[in-house]
Amino acid sequence: MLRIIHMLRLPPFTYLSPRSLTEAVTMIANQGPQDAMLVAGGTDLYPNMKRRQFEPKTLVGLRQLRALRELTGNARDGLTIGAGLTLTHVSQQRDMVAGYPALATAAGLVSTPQLRNMGTIGGNLCVDTRCNYYNQTYWWRQAIGFCMKKDGETCWVAPGSSRCWAVSSSDTAPVLMALNAQVRLVGPAGERLLPVENLYRDDGIVYLGKRHDEILTHILVPPGAGLAMAYVKVRRRGAFDFPILGVAVALRRDDTGICTEARVVLGAVASSPLLAAEAAAVLVGQRLTPEVIDTAAQVAFRPAKPLDNTDLTLSYRKKMVRVHVTRVLRQLAGLPVAPRR
Numbered sequence: 001m002l003r004i005i006h007m008l009r010l011p012p013f014t015y016l017s018p019r020s021l022t023e024a025v026t027m028i029a030n031q032g033p034q035d036a037m038l039v040a041g042g043t044d045l046y047p048n049m050k051r052r053q054f055e056p057k058t059l060v061g062l063r064q065l066r067a068l069r070e071l072t073g074n075a076r077d078g079l080t081i082g083a084g085l086t087l088t089h090v091s092q093q094r095d096m097v098a099g100y101p102a103l104a105t106a107a108g109l110v111s112t113p114q115l116r117n118m119g120t121i122g123g124n125l126c127v128d129t130r131c132n133y134y135n136q137t138y139w140w141r142q143a144i145g146f147c148m149k150k151d152g153e154t155c156w157v158a159p160g161s162s163r164c165w166a167v168s169s170s171d172t173a174p175v176l177m178a179l180n181a182q183v184r185l186v187g188p189a190g191e192r193l194l195p196v197e198n199l200y201r202d203d204g205i206v207y208l209g210k211r212h213d214e215i216l217t218h219i220l221v222p223p224g225a226g227l228a229m230a231y232v233k234v235r236r237r238g239a240f241d242f243p244i245l246g247v248a249v250a251l252r253r254d255d256t257g258i259c260t261e262a263r264v265v266l267g268a269v270a271s272s273p274l275l276a277a278e279a280a281a282v283l284v285g286q287r288l289t290p291e292v293i294d295t296a297a298q299v300a301f302r303p304a305k306p307l308d309n310t311d312l313t314l315s316y317r318k319k320m321v322r323v324h325v326t327r328v329l330r331q332l333a334g335l336p337v338a339p340r341r
């Protein structure tokens, strides 16, 4: 059988390499949103450009910016993580592993070792939303007349819909949301702090609540000491794959075992990470008994409305919300967890 393999090539573009944050902000601000984009590790952006999902004329590279590779603080006082730190660094750094194990786990579950060596935590928070009809070559997309997210008009997932439902696919975003973290954004108008949950919009196209000329410089994580936390990722292949569900939980208990704070966040079930506030409310004021956990998992299951636009069936993915919220909570409660099949 003759197989023709098309080498996907990058389109031509100008690469700018600013030496300071001020220079980087000026460079990106001087160009329109369609003309220029920021690039960190390039592990998501370059493949997307090869498929013409993005066609910027200019890229502003962030790799030379030392400020983005800072890491200060500790689990007792809170951490400030530079957005340019690699996922390998985040997954292996001592304070992160000991003080924020869910974050280290999530970073270590992103793609492959090679991509984690290049990919950054800032890029992971800003990673593009995904869809079976969109993450395809230009020719594949052309054959179906493209879709609303790029070059077309129709949404093939929900043809009557006026919006895009592409899926938020970041592994670290749900964890950072569960930890109540904030991001520092620096743009031409200065600097601002935004809770991670406000960084996202439930829209597959305009999925970030930041301006195109704002650079995510740091992630500010509150004290992790005393928090119990975990992240579980569901994907087809254990070696590497984007999440089709992520469950992140962070909670605090008093000396008697009563839960005083809880945050439950679901990834990959909507165009933004989903805060399951009602499930968290079930936990607060209670001990993590099997009955309380079952109720919380049942409540978390309701707002999750995955659509038929990523791997495996939507009914399976929906069912897995309850299964994995239960497993994470049982793990944190020290109860036996059903083995994975």
Ligand SMILES: Cc1cc2nc3c(=O)[nH]c(=O)nc-3n(C[C@H](O)[C@H](O)[C@H](O)COP(=O)(O)OP(=O)(O)OC[C@H]3O[C@@H](n4cnc5c(N)ncnc54)[C@H](O)[C@@H]3O)c2cc1C
Pocket: 037, 038, 039, 040, 041, 042, 043, 044, 045, 046, 047, 062, 083, 084, 087, 109, 110, 111, 112, 115, 118, 119, 120, 121, 122, 123, 124, 125, 126, 127, 128, 169, 170, 171, 172, 214, 215, 216, 217, 240, 241, 242, 243
């Ligand atoms: C085969 C494969 C498997 C993958 N699997 C996973 C996976 O399992 N889970 C997962 O979460 N991701 C996965 N990814 C996506 C990607 O590798 C990671 O999300 C990675 O963390 C992206 O970081 P980066 O630095 O390479 O971002 P880039 O590709 O450089 O940028 C991604 C986006 O973020 C923007 N950006 C980057 N840095 C900043 C910043 N500091 N401020 C503002 N905007 C910024 C860019 O403009 C771009 O829009 C996979 C990619 C591939 C190719």
Ligand code: SF4
Pocket: 130, 131, 132, 133, 134, 147, 148, 149, 150, 154, 155, 156, 157, 158, 163, 164, 165, 166, 204, 309
């Ligand atoms: S959800 Fe619809 S508009 Fe969005 S990428 Fe998929 S097919 Fe395109």
